[in-house]
Structures are given as C-alpha cells and as structure tokens.
Amino acid sequence: MISSLSARRAFLRFLACGPLAARAMAQESTPAIASATDALNVMDFEPLAHKALPPAHWGYMATGVDDDVTLRMNREAMGHYQLRARRLTGVAKADLRTEVFGVSWDMPIYVSAVGHQKQFHAQGELATARAAKAQKTIQMLSTVTTISVEDVAKALGTAPWYQLYMPSSWEETEKMVRRVEAAGCSVLAWTIDNLAGRNTETATRLARTDTRDCLSCHVVHPIGGSVAQRNRTKPMFAGLSGEMNPVGADWSYVDRLKKMTKLKLVLKGIDTGEDARLALEHGVDGVVVSNHGGRAAETGRGTMDILPEVVDAVGGQIPVFIDGGFRRGTDVFKALAIGARAVGIGRPYIWGLSAFGQAGVERVLEILRAELALTMRQCGVASVAQITQASILKNGVKL
Numbered sequence: 001m002i003s004s005l006s007a008r009r010a011f012l013r014f015l016a017c018g019p020l021a022a023r024a025m026a027q028e029s030t031p032a033i034a035s036a037t038d039a040l041n042v043m044d045f046e047p048l049a050h051k052a053l054p055p056a057h058w059g060y061m062a063t064g065v066d067d068d069v070t071l072r073m074n075r076e077a078m079g080h081y082q083l084r085a086r087r088l089t090g091v092a093k094a095d096l097r098t099e100v101f102g103v104s105w106d107m108p109i110y111v112s113a114v115g116h117q118k119q120f121h122a123q124g125e126l127a128t129a130r131a132a133k134a135q136k137t138i139q140m141l142s143t144v145t146t147i148s149v150e151d152v153a154k155a156l157g158t159a160p161w162y163q164l165y166m167p168s169s170w171e172e173t174e175k176m177v178r179r180v181e182a183a184g185c186s187v188l189a190w191t192i193d194n195l196a197g198r199n200t201e202t203a204t205r206l207a208r209t210d211t212r213d214c215l216s217c218h219v220v221h222p223i224g225g226s227v228a229q230r231n232r233t234k235p236m237f238a239g240l241s242g243e244m245n246p247v248g249a250d251w252s253y254v255d256r257l258k259k260m261t262k263l264k265l266v267l268k269g270i271d272t273g274e275d276a277r278l279a280l281e282h283g284v285d286g287v288v289v290s291n292h293g294g295r296a297a298e299t300g301r302g303t304m305d306i307l308p309e310v311v312d313a314v315g316g317q318i319p320v321f322i323d324g325g326f327r328r329g330t331d332v333f334k335a336l337a338i339g340a341r342a343v344g345i346g347r348p349y350i351w352g353l354s355a356f357g358q359a360g361v362e363r364v365l366e367i368l369r370a371e372l373a374l375t376m377r378q379c380g381v382a383s384v385a386q387i388t389q390a391s392i393l394k395n396g397v398k399l
C-alpha cells in the first residue's frame with residue numbers, strides 16, 4: 001500500500017515537472033498580449049480573435065464541415081513528417097525568395113482567399129492588402145470580398161491574385177473575368193472544391209446564438225437570405241445575379257475558361273493525383289492542393305498527406321501550391337521540401353486581422369517568415385531553391 005502510494009506521488013511529481021506542465025505553466029504566466037508585436041507565435045492570435053468577434057463571425061471563420069475531421073487532419077498531417085536537421089553547414093543566412101510565373105516573391109508564403117473580411121475588422125481586405133504590401137507578399141482576393149478588386153489593388157500597390165467563385169452563367173463569368181483583367185490581375189484561381197455544396201455545422205450553430213443585425217458592422221445578407229442575395233451586396237457582384245458555383249461543372253468548363261482569358265489559370269482545391277494529371281492535360285497553369293481549410297469534403301486527408309501524389313503527378317511541369325493548417329515555419333519548410341512552390345495561409349492572418357487589424361496580419365507574416373528562416377538554417381539550406389526531400393522524413397522513412 002505504502003509503496004503504491006509513494007509510486008503514485010512520484011508519478012504526479014514527474015508529471016508536474018514534465019514538458020507538458022512546463023508548457024502549460026509558461027502559457028499561464030505569459031503576460032497579456034497588448035499589441036501584435038507581443039505575440040510569440042501565430043496561435044497566440046487565435047484566442048484574441050475569439051474574444052474580439054461576435055459568435056456568428058467567429059463561427060464562420062472557425063467552422064469546418066460535419067464533425068470537423070478534415071479540419072483536424074490538416075493539422076495532424078503536419079506531424080506525419082519530421083525534419084532531418086544538419087550540423088556545421090555554415091549556413092548563416094537563409095534566402096527566402098522564390099519565383100512564381102516569372103515574378104520574384106520575397107518569401108514562399110501568401111495570404112489565401114478569405115471572404116467577407118469586414119466581418120473581422122472594419123478595414124477588411126484593405127488592412128490585409130496593406131499588411132501584405134508591408135511584408136512584401138502576395139494576396140489572393142476572394143470573389144466574396146467586401147472591398148472591390150480595384151480598391152484592393154490600390155492598397156496593395158499591385159493587383160492581387162483573384163480567387164474565382166464562378167458565376168452560374170457563362171455571360172456573368174465573362175463579365176467578372178473582364179473586370180478582373182481590367183483591374184490588372186495576372187492570376188485567376190478558380191476554387192473547385194465547393195461546387196458540390198457543404199455542411200458548415202459549427203457556423204450554423206453559432207449563428208443561431210447570435211441574432212445581431214450585421215448591417216451595423218458590415219453588409220451581409222439578411223438572416224435567412226439566399227447566397228445570391230448575400231452576393232449581390234458584394235462589390236464583385238455589382239450588376240450580376242449573385243448566383244455562383246455551378247454544381248454541374250466538369251473539365252469542359254476549364255477548357256472554356258482557359259479560352260476566355262489570357263490570365264494564368266490556377267485550380268484551387270485539387271486533392272488527388274488523378275485530378276492534378278487532368279489539370280495538366282487541360283492546360284492549367286498551376287494547382288493549389290487545398291480542402292478549403294477543412295470546409296469542403298468531410299473525412300478527407302490533411303493536405304500535407306495529399307501533396308506528394310500531386311507533386312508526383314505534375315512532375316514539375318506546373319507549380320504546385322498548398323494551403324490548410326499551416327501554423328509554423330516548420331510546416332512551410334516541409335511542404336517546400338515535398339515540392340510545393342509556395343504555401344497559403346487562411347485562418348492565421350484572419351486571427352491577426354480580427355485582433356489588431358493590419359498590424360496583426362503583418363505580425364503573423366513576420367513570425368512565419370522568421371520561423372521558416374530559422375528552420376532553413378537548422379537544416380543547413382541557404383535558399384528556397386535548395387530545399388529538397390533530403391531534409392525530411394515521412395513517418396520516419398525517407399521519401
């Protein structure tokens with residue numbers, strides 16, 4: 001009896017001194033984050049965003065689909081890969097520059113399309129644009145933006161990539177594409193992972209707890225209104241019906257869109273090697289491995305587990321981008337090592353935007369940049385071009 005009691009005490013003492021306890025204690029004793037520069041990692045912004053947002057807006061941002069399994073898998077998949085750190089490599093400085101469609105990027109991290117940003121901050125997509133400009137990165141602007149592509153281009157200092165939710169008729173699609181071309185955009189990223197529809201339960205549950213009239217903070221659909229009604233309040237649907245995401249779309253739509261425009265066409269939402277091969281066959285210029293941040297099909301794989309088969313399928317002929325669950329520089333490094341050209345982030349910069357506006361988005365980008373540079377030095381890689389599969393393992397095995 002005595003020995004079992006003392007063993008239990010020893011075990012509790014062990015737990016109390018263990019790394020998990022140390023981490024919990026460090027988090028508890030961290031002083032409140034009063035400004036964006038106080039944040040030590042991008043996750044620090046999440047609870048601040050939660051506090052800053054009304055429940056319906058938080059629900060829209062945090063939601064996955066059904067039981068949020070795909071959402072969780074995006075994070076879990078990062079843990080399936082390990083780094084192979086190298087020593088005494090003499091790498092003192094990491095060069096983060098990369099090239100995409102003939103354009104030099106300052107770092108291989110971009111802000112992905114997130115709709116309705118005035119839900120998160122009064123300056124919405126303008127604050128994101130100013131932060132992207134300050135951090136010299138690329139902004140992918142959502143079709144359901146609350147600020148027009150023309151105004152975002154002014155704030156960004158260059159036209160953003162335009163994320164397309166395809167209007168339901170070809171006539172309206174052409175109107176939208178011409179407008180985006182006139183604004184100076186060079187890349188059209190057509191999101192194809194939500195054409196079948198989706199079930200965003202978390203968002204619906206939280207919206208029911210929050211009956212505030214959103215018109216006081218941003219323009220959105222009346223409660224119970226249709227998607228088309230809501231879209232008509234958005235600048236990119238001016239003069240259009242608001243109907244979008246044709247459910248019957250197939251690969252012939254890709255051909256027709258390709259013919260319609262000289263913009264680079266990227267497909268956002270590729271989740272299999274088969275579809276990546278089809279994208280190549282249909283002349284697409286790039287693909288984004290994405291499951292819409294776990295907001296499209298449920299019980300899917302984390303995007304990092306999909307990336308290798310997509311990289312294999314395209315065989316270096318077109319760039320492969322990826323998003324979903326990227327929260328650390330190590331995550332970004334692993335994707336680049338598998339063969340991604342660049343990594344998109346969604347929720348992390350929206351947490352920053354919700355908590356501190358432009359300064360929050362800037363800090364999120366700054367942290368990820370610094371973490372990526374640190375990881376590159378630890379793995380003895382001096383430039384993005386030199387990051388290869390030799391730097392990582394999947395479940396302990398070389399790729």
Ligand SMILES: Cc1cc2nc3c(=O)[nH]c(=O)nc-3n(C[C@H](O)[C@H](O)[C@H](O)COP(=O)(O)O)c2cc1C
Nearest residue numbers: 061112113114115142191292293324325345346347
């Ligand atoms: C609140 C929210 C809104 C989004 N809106 C869009 C959108 O309008 N168009 C789009 O293609 N993707 C949209 N996405 C998906 C993101 O572009 C990206 O694929 C995803 O957020 C990446 O996962 P992460 O949030 O874990 O970084 C949205 C994501 C979130 C969280």
